[in-house]
Amino acid sequence: MKRYFAVLLGILTAIGGFVDIGDLVTNAQVGARLGTSLVWVVVVGVVGICVFAEMSGRIAAVSHRATFDLVRERLGPRMGFLNLVGSMLVTLLTFIAEIGGVALALQLVSSVHHLLIVPFVAVAVWIVLWRARFSSIENVLGLMGLALIAFAVALWQLGPDWGELATGLSPAEKPDAESWATYAFFGVALFGAAMTPYEVFFFSSGGVEERWTEKDIGVMRANVFIGFPLGGILSVAIAACAATVFLPAGVTVETLGQVGLPVAIGLGKIGLAVVVLGFFAATFGAACETGLSTGYSLAQYFGFPWGKYVRPREAAGFHIILLVVTVTAAGVLLTGVDPIMVTEISVVFSAIALPLTYFPILVVANDPDYLGEHVNGRVANTLGVVYLVVIAVAALAAIPLMIVTSMGQG
Amino acid sequence: MKRSQRPTVVAVLLVLPLVLPLVLLGGCGVVARPDAAAWDDRAAQALTDAGSQVATVRLALASAGEGRTWSSYTTVLVVQAEEAAGRAEEDLARVQVPAARADTAAAVLDLLDRAVDLVAEARARAVAGRYDDAGLLDDLDRLEGDLRQAAP
Numbered sequence: 038m039k040r041y042f043a044v045l046l047g048i049l050t051a052i053g054g055f056v057d058i059g060d061l062v063t064n065a066q067v068g069a070r071l072g073t074s075l076v077w078v079v080v081v082g083v084v085g086i087c088v089f090a091e092m093s094g095r096i097a098a099v100s101h102r103a104t105f106d107l108v109r110e111r112l113g114p115r116m117g118f119l120n121l122v123g124s125m126l127v128t129l130l131t132f133i134a135e136i137g138g139v140a141l142a143l144q145l146v147s148s149v150h151h152l153l154i155v156p157f158v159a160v161a162v163w164i165v166l167w168r169a170r171f172s173s174i175e176n177v178l179g180l181m182g183l184a185l186i187a188f189a190v191a192l193w194q195l196g197p198d199w200g201e202l203a204t205g206l207s208p209a210e211k212p213d214a215e216s217w218a219t220y221a222f223f224g225v226a227l228f229g230a231a232m233t234p235y236e237v238f239f240f241s242s243g244g245v246e247e248r249w250t251e252k253d254i255g256v257m258r259a260n261v262f263i264g265f266p267l268g269g270i271l272s273v274a275i276a277a278c279a280a281t282v283f284l285p286a287g288v289t290v291e292t293l294g295q296v297g298l299p300v301a302i303g304l305g306k307i308g309l310a311v312v313v314l315g316f317f318a319a320t321f322g323a324a325c326e327t328g329l330s331t332g333y334s335l336a337q338y339f340g341f342p343w344g345k346y347v348r349p350r351e352a353a354g355f356h357i358i359l360l361v362v363t364v365t366a367a368g369v370l371l372t373g374v375d376p377i378m379v380t381e382i383s384v385v386f387s388a389i390a391l392p393l394t395y396f397p398i399l400v401v402a403n404d405p406d407y408l409g410e411h412v413n414g415r416v417a418n419t420l421g422v423v424y425l426v427v428i429a430v431a432a433l434a435a436i437p438l439m440i441v442t443s444m445g446q447g
Numbered sequence: 448m449k450r451s452q453r454p455t456v457v458a459v460l461l462v463l464p465l466v467l468p469l470v471l472l473g474g475c476g477v478v479a480r481p482d483a484a485a486w487d488d489r490a491a492q493a494l495t496d497a498g499s500q501v502a503t504v505r506l507a508l509a510s511a512g513e514g515r516t517w518s519s520y521t522t523v524l525v526v527q528a529e530e531a532a533g534r535a536e537e538d539l540a541r542v543q544v545p546a547a548r549a550d551t552a553a554a555v556l557d558l559l560d561r562a563v564d565l566v567a568e569a570r571a572r573a574v575a576g577r578y579d580d581a582g583l584l585d586d587l588d589r590l591e592g593d594l595r596q597a598a599p
Contacts, residue, residue: 146517287499289499302510306517
């Protein structure tokens, strides 16, 4: 019974924790401008994150060691350093966006400017990272994130023309007003949002923190293969809500308030309150995950003690990193930079950094010295290689598309 | 960190701050002077952006009028739309108008000005909690249509 409960809890937190500020903003923007014609990218991205999260979870469960630790050892310090720099920059950018997202969510209920809220959010995130138990962060915020299911309910209530939504799934149904370059730019951004590197680092480091063993591989796979795709359905629901309300009205999404507006139209105040709670949980949870991921990655690369289960005195370096990145994130946001713009940049740069993140995982997952009988099988390797090609194409296309379309303006 | 890694790290840290400002400054002049086609693109973008903000305000006020949002949510939405509409107008107004577009520019800037004024009026009503003004919703509707029509 306890095992079934663990599986259920893991799946629910994986669903609730799947969506972050990048998914919220990018899916709403895409829905408002391109309808449902890019849903296939979400599907491709979700399958990709499942493939690599399963590999990194398996590595953690079998080797009891975290990703950066193994990458440095297996591929050498230079490749490890490149991997570290690419992933760290994107994760830090995402951390800044998430803290800004929490402030924007709180602004919607208080009407206090988000800049005044940012310092309080930063302090709250740091206290949670310092004091809260790992399982509490993962479970409480993950379960609260399930509030975003309100998007799916709102879509039902909005009563869209389901046939039209289904027809719109074809890329050929891209609105004529949008160019193919814009379509490709948002495709890359959606892919980057779905495959954000920190999700894999947090997942595998969490496995090490929670002392997964080979016996936990089944539960881990259930979390990945059921939880992540269901989380992906939330992303699709956000895009479909925006497509139903904003696309006919000619509205482009630039604020978090706009992201929630279709839910207000569909479900009224209660639904809106639930979804704003979901915004808070998704962004706060992701802020904790990205904050921890920066600490994990640096500590794992340089080889000093890390983790929530190690006493702060023994993992002083890890906790100092958490403090420094939190202060840095708050400092960047207090310059007045728009958190939504940081989000847009972070998802594109996430796509650029993907090869640096996922190639080493594929290499380590194929090494019998670390994984023994649990090395990648033929299916995992085929999918891994196919995804590396897709990831490389997305990474190479990201910057040219960003320049040509002026960050998706047209 | 090994000694052999240091030159690579230092090179990255030194080159980035030197190259980035040059790249960023390369595209910045004191005044943007686009040709007629580029000005048309900018004008179309400004009209589209303003139209989007007017439509957002209309949706926000209509939802608030039906009791579907609470006051702080509506206020934040409308204030952000007002800021964005203002930015769209200011960005275009700062661009040097090509001689061939002098008349068009006046009409476009006038339309954008109307959009900013109407959104500001909507914001004032939203802050005062007066959402049920059918006349204002009609005005927003009409203006959005005008903006959409003016954007090629």
